[in-house]
Amino acid sequence: MSEQPDPYENFGGSIGRTFRSSQPWWPPRTEPPDNAPNVVVIVVDDLGFSDLGCYGSEIDTPNIDALADSGTRYTNFHVTPLCSPTRAALMTGLNSHAAGMGYVSNADPGFPGYAAELPDNQPTMPEIFRANGYRTFMLGKWHLTKDSELSEAGDRSSWPLQRGFDEYYGFLEAMTNLHQPHRLYDGNSVVDVDRYPEGYYLTDDLTDRALRMIHGLRASHPHKPFFMYFAHGAVHAPLHAKEADIVKYRDRYAMGWDRLRQQRLARQVDLGIVEPATELPPRNSEPGEDVRAWEELSPDEQRLFARYMEVYAAMVDNVDTSMGRIVDCLRELGELDNTIILVTSDNGASREGNEQGSSHYFRGRSPEPGKARQEKDFFELDLANFDAIGGPTTWPHYPRGWAMACNTPFRLYKTTTFAGGHQVPLILSWPHRASHPNAIVREQYAHVTDVLPTLVDLIGLDVPRERNGRPAVPWAGSSFAATFDDPDAPTAHNEQYYEVLGGRGYYRDGWEALTYRVPLTPFSDERWQLYHVAEDPTELHDLADDHPALVAELAAAWEDAAWRNGVFPLYEGGGINYLIRPDSEKAFDEPVVLRPGYPTTERYRTSRLLAGRSVRIEVDWRFEHGDRGIVLAHGGQESGYLLYVDDDELRFLVSSCGEEHAVCPVPLPGRSERVTVDLHSPGGGRWDVSLAVDGDLRAHAPGLPQLFSFMPFEGIDVGLDRRSPVCWRLYEREGTFPFTGTLETVTYTPGEHAPDAPEVLLDQARAVGSALE
Incomplete structure (x- = not known):
């Protein structure tokens, strides 16, 4: 890496075209724009690119599919390859490191790009909506507060209510037990519960509360608009589902992940999600990420592994049911036509279940140096738990072969800079504004930093340029509102860096250079790969040797963006980010x-x-x-x-x-x-x-x-x-x-x-x- 006099001199700088509001900067106001729409942003945790029916899945998602049919599906939408960073970028319009969240908020090594909390000078999405007269609601997973501040003694300045939400109900950590959540918060207070009722399920509870928030607002005010951020705990580990939903998918996955990938790709072609000539990559083969052929598995392995995917599908199905309940509520109120609904994922599907999956997610998962990880010694125990998998006595995760299938047609998974880590579904629905035929697909490149500028652009919101008396940083993202109406509108976001756990990537005008990070190896030994993703979206044909000058140019652009956004120091894989406190x-x-x-x-x-x-x-x-x-x-x-x-x-x-x-x-x-x-x-x-x-x-x-x-x-x-x-x-x-x-x-x-x-x-x-x- 080149020498820099001050690595954080330009901390918070952006790398794409900065979105500029057409309206002047203003002091916050309390009245919303005329006929302002409601806004509902749904983020599903660890959802793969192909996991929705409207993106090629066999999972029943009729409610989300209906939103896609009346709205717009984006097929070239990207997030960061990890959850907290994506959420920080979504909330602020900044690149994740510039937003203090280069990694999950469970590590606090002391560097600005890894502060594990949002910058206090940057207005967040709910703060902007609230300043424009909206009521702001949040449900579910926050994961933008350092874990040392989660207790009753913690500093609440990075909790949801202090970052712009009027009402919050959910959990502050990365995950929780969906049958028996370990710690729920209602606003700033911990929910007092000794024992959950029979049949309790978190997604249903969050949805009940979402409807209560909407009904409470309407009972108090006839037309005040609301902004709702619903961040699902599903489909992150533990894979917990209701038994009735699991039964619905029994034996659906006996064909295995190899055939499932082929079936999903065929549907994607039929739906216009990918081009007919799209090539399906071979099974992932990188060390530690490799997937065995389904036909090579024993009958017991096939039976057990299929069960994990049945539970996962049941979770996705239930998320769709939740979405349907919210849509029905808006329809009954006569507000569906003038509600913007956005549905996406925070990263690609996760390979955290490793080769064999597990009925207990944390088994062999110690992040501490010197602690060996084992995953092949527990198969018989997991098989004995077969009928319980997905229920309250287990903490399951599926084998990474299913994550490969969920990310069809892309390579690799969450926590990598390959497309499987960061290319995810995005559905945008606003019937009142829509002026195009149904079931529109857009192929323009867009990034999670673009969501906030886009919503501001679509609605005409005023945006404060400071918070706490300090100037805000210009957004890294750009509005893609033009693409909502115009299929030929050019992308406003032409280049973007990626970084996760030391893995690097840089996109520019249809080309992407990236590295595959092997932990505890020198960064200087890593080879940059190059893909023309505009023509090779599944990253099959490495053209680095054919275009060395372009590789060098993109690598240099990555480094420049890294210095400006607070990416350094890179994570080397030794666990030090967990240890420094x-x-x-x-x-x-x-x-x-x-x-x-x-x-x-x-x-x-x-x-x-x-x-x-x-x-x-x-x-x-x-x-x-x-x-x-x-x-x-x-x-x-x-x-x-x-x-x-x-x-x-x-x-x-x-x-x-x-x-x-x-x-x-x-x-x-x-x-x-x-x-x-x-x-x-x-x-x-x-x-x-x-x-x-x-x-x-x-x-x-x-x-x-x-x-x-x-x-x-x-x-x-x-x-x-x-x-x-x-x-x-x-x-x-x-x-x-x-x-x-x-x-x-x-x-x-x-x-x-x-x-x-x-x-x-x-x-x-x-x-x-x-x-x-």
């Missing part, structure tokens, strides 16, 4: 005292008590013969640990991604005042567990699995086990199992880190990163 988090290393009646503590805050380290848990109680119930519970079906009393015995178990490991029950005396649980971390991802009662060591169990930094996903409960239970068998028998005796306090005292803990390996990781830079 600000000093403000040191408070999480201090002991914490919890009491009965406290709400569930937040995931990240509690994970720091035990991630990669030993911890002592001291329970002060007044136990008497006959007392029973949960003493403390940390986690849920994803993983966790549990201390409880039954039959006058003290019991402790660790549930690690579906496998339970129990310490021998300890008989309790007639009365007791203190229990101590020592989780000693000697290294190697294991805990040596000791139980003491009133100072007497009563049980010791070496070598239990230690829960890594992202786990447990639910926080700590004292005196019961809320929401998703650590032990399903116990939950079926006892429910939340409240403790019947007297609990006074539960004290967590973090201890020493294991020899191979991330904090111990930080210097080593820094050395690796410096060597590769």
Whole structure:
């Protein structure tokens, strides 16, 4: 990389044509434009390019297809290859790094392009709509707040209400359990729930709340327009669906991913989504991304793998049902014609299920250096869970072969700069404005940074040029409103950089140069590939050797854009971005005292008590013969640990991604005042567990699995086990199992880190990163 005097001198600069509003800059006003339309933006998480019926899928999506039939489908629309960056670009009109979100908001390494929160000088999409007199609603996944600020003590300045939404209902993290969400927020407050009702499903709940928001507005004001951002938790992991929806797709995928790709491509050609001459790439073959031929799989593998896709299809189907309910609501109100509806995905389909998929997403997924990842040792366990996959006792994800099929006809997946990572569906419907025949397809290049300028252009919104007294940065995106009416309108966005996890790409006028990143290898060893995507959209024919000057030109353009947008330092793959944490988090290393009646503590805050380290848990109680119930519970079906009393015995178990490991029950005396649980971390991802009662060591169990930094996903409960239970068998028998005796306090005292803990390996990781830079 070339030397630069100040890598962040132009931080926040744009690389495309900056959109310029035809209206003068203005002070915010409270009245919307005349006859202003409602706006509904739907983002489906990890949805592949071909997963909707109107883009070639066999999945039933009649409601979304109807929007496409009355609106416009974009076939050359691009996002970033990762969720938080796409959402930041959507909200601000800036490139993701310039918006502080070069990576997901679960890492905070201290660089401007990876700040894990939106810049405080940049007006967001809802802030602009609200300033123009709109009511602003949000449902679902936010994922634009650093995880250290998600608790009740967190700085809320990057929460949805503080970034422009009048009402919010959803979850702030990357994902959650759709049957039993680990932590929902209503506005700025955590939703208080011990146990969800039978048959609860998150997508339905979010849709119910969306309709309530609309109805509440209309009951209060006859024509005030609203902006709604509905960010689905589906179809991100865990792949959770309602059983009735899963049954609908039973045996639909027995043909496998190879035939499914061919069938979807044929439908795409018939629908005009791709040209008849489009070539389907061979199965992905890059190391660690490769897919086996379906016919080479064993019958058991085929049966199990098909089940995963049945669940995924059921999730997509349910998202469509949600969309139908919102459309019906607007139609009943007489407002559908004057509502702009936009449907898209935040990145391509995900290969996070690796080669075989998993009934438990986090199994073998530790991001910590030195921790081996295993995925081939659990097939029999997953097969035994066959009927439960998709239900509340599992946290599934499909094998990457299905992600390959979902991204038809493109190569690779989410987190790569190939088209499979960032080319996604985009449907734009506005019946009142439409002046073209039905089922229109547009092929002009467009990018997620263009969405905000386009909506401003279509509606005629005024846009503030500052926030918090500081000037805003010009948008990187450009309006594509002209293409909505004119099929021959040229694209206003002619070039765009891409970067994710060190992988690079640069698009210009129908050409794209890109690299395939192999982690922990020198960037200087990477070869730029070149594709004429205007003629070769599936990136089959590498022309780098034929056009070396163009490769050099695009590589230089990428570097220039990277300096201007805060892309550096590139991620080398050593895990250092997870390890570097600000000093403000040191408070999480201090002991914490919890009491009965406290709400569930937040995931990240509690994970720091035990991630990669030993911890002592001291329970002060007044136990008497006959007392029973949960003493403390940390986690849920994803993983966790549990201390409880039954039959006058003290019991402790660790549930690690579906496998339970129990310490021998300890008989309790007639009365007791203190229990101590020592989780000693000697290294190697294991805990040596000791139980003491009133100072007497009563049980010791070496070598239990230690829960890594992202786990447990639910926080700590004292005196019961809320929401998703650590032990399903116990939950079926006892429910939340409240403790019947007297609990006074539960004290967590973090201890020493294991020899191979991330904090111990930080210097080593820094050395690796410096060597590769």
